[in-house]
Amino acid sequence: xxxPDNREDNAIHLQQHIDHTVANLQxxxxxxxxxxxxxxxxxxxxxxxxxxxxxxxxxxxxAEKQDETQQ
Numbered sequence: 001x002x003x004p005d006n007r008e009d010n011a012i013h014l015q016q017h018i019d020h021t022v023a024n025l026q027x028x029x030x031x032x033x034x035x036x037x038x039x040x041x042x043x044x045x046x047x048x049x050x051x052x053x054x055x056x057x058x059x060x061x062x063a064e065k066q067d068e069t070q071q
Contacts, residue, residue: 007068014065018058025054 028047032039039047 011065011068014061014068018061018065021054021058021061025051025058028054 028051032044032047036044
């Protein structure tokens with residue numbers, strides 16, 4: 001039998017995703033600041049692109065969490 005759809009903790013899980021993604025974003029930004037003279041232009045570009053995707057993910061998680069808490 002299929003497991004019932006329990007959505008009660010979705011907002012909590014989404015907040016955990018937000019927190020984790022923000023932490024990764026901050027860690028990457030700190031790395032860029034601390035090692036700016038040591039990293040290649042390609043590595044810097046890769047990290048910056050990944051951070052842009054992280055920012056988009058954070059925005060999506062926030063919107064989804066708002067939808068979950070309004071239901």
